[in-house]
Amino acid sequence: MSETISRPFTFVKDGIFYFSRRIPKELRCHYTSSRIAFSLRTRSAKIAETRARKAADQLDEYWYHLRSLATELPGKHMLRQERVVGSxxxxxxxxxxxxxxxxxxxxxxxxxxxxxxxxxxxxxxxxxxxxxxxxxxxxxxxxxxxxxxxxxxxxxxxxxxxxxxxxxxxxxxxxxxxxxxxxxxGLSLNNPFAGVYYDRTAGVSDRISVPTDALAKVQHECRVIDDDLRWLVSLVSDTGMRLAEAAGLTKEDIIREADGSLFARVRPHPWRRLKTKGSERDVPLEGEARWAAERILAQENSSTFAFPRYNKTDTTNANAASAALNKWMKEYVPEGCTMHGFRHAMRDRLRAAECPADIVDQIGGWQTDGIGHVRCP
Incomplete structure (x- = not known):
């Protein structure tokens, strides 16, 4: 049988098998959707069938449990009502x-x-x-x-x-x-979920800053390949913007001043919120970020977005951008470096250049008490 033929409770998308099952009407009150669907993470029809059957069996067992809860409790009329209310x-x-x-x-x-x-x-x-x-x-x-x-x-x-x-x-x-x-x-609640002890540092690893030599390699490759994905990398690499901030920009957010300088106006949009109020700022576009901005503005297309491929729905798909770009970067950066490492690298570079601390915070949107739109001179 062909590997692409769908088995029970599955469908195939881009060669990958997915599980799909409709939730019974009487149980939909327990769910936020009318259907359960997720990737089975395989291209093999045989493996997909096994995993789908296991998932279906688990659902059958759980749904039986939910239906049991809805049935009348035997002997309910004999319960001491002063002790228990409900069933x-x-x-x-x-x-x-x-x-x-x-x-x-x-x-x-x-x-x-x-x-x-x-x-x-x-x-x-x-x-x-x-x-x-x-x-x-x-x-x-x-x-x-x-x-x-x-x-x-x-x-x-x-x-x-x-x-x-x-x-x-x-x-x-x-x-x-x-x-x-x-x-x-109107309840007076002593919240038991407050003040619970656990090791807040457990499993937390430090973010790795992209080293200077790796930064140069990545930026060089971006110029060589010269496509919208590499423009996004270049834009982040020389601004320190969060990836979602850059991916959600419109062309109108890239502003050219009278003297020819460029800056990006980072502001909230319906399709992309900002992490904090202090994240709303103007970011100067210099170096590779300016090159990327010029390439974006030069594109002749009808989209208002700087990166249309990540704004096809009502929400900027920053997760997809992160997955694709982190995978591409692995060849050029040390192990553990990601797109977020450019943000840490920018802070290190600004400090090395003795840029004032308040300007560093404003450029990166690290300040949380509210900032004005100030650009580093």
């Missing part, structure tokens, strides 16, 4: 406020009110973080979670192999969701 896993202890909500409901409140106009990543982060809590401790009322639950949650995250910084982000999201929902419901 199934979503049991509400008698000492929990009637206005309390389940964590799954808290996520809905949080995203409905705070998620408006926020990117999809914001929604996914809240759903994923609280999903971890529910997987570990169950979907409880906010006031029913204990410090023991929070510690068990921490241990589960560590067991997943998350670095200290990732655990910090997950806990921060859970605290935000629970505190916000509690405030909206």
């Amino acid at each position: 199934g896993t979503n049991v509400q202890p008698a000492d929990v406020s009637p206005s309390s909500v389940l964590l799954s409901e808290a996520v809905g409140i949080y995203l409905q009110l705070k998620g408006k106009g926020r990117p999809e990543t914001f929604h996914r982060a809240a759903e994923r973080a609280c999903g971890y809590v529910i997987d570990t401790c169950g979907d409880k009322h906010l006031g029913a979670y204990t410090k023991a639950d929070a510690n068990a949650f921490r241990d589960a995250l560590i067991a997943r192999g998350l670095a200290g910084t990732s655990i910090t982000r997950v806990f921060g999201t859970v605290r935000s969701v629970t505190n916000f929902a509690a405030s909206e419901q």
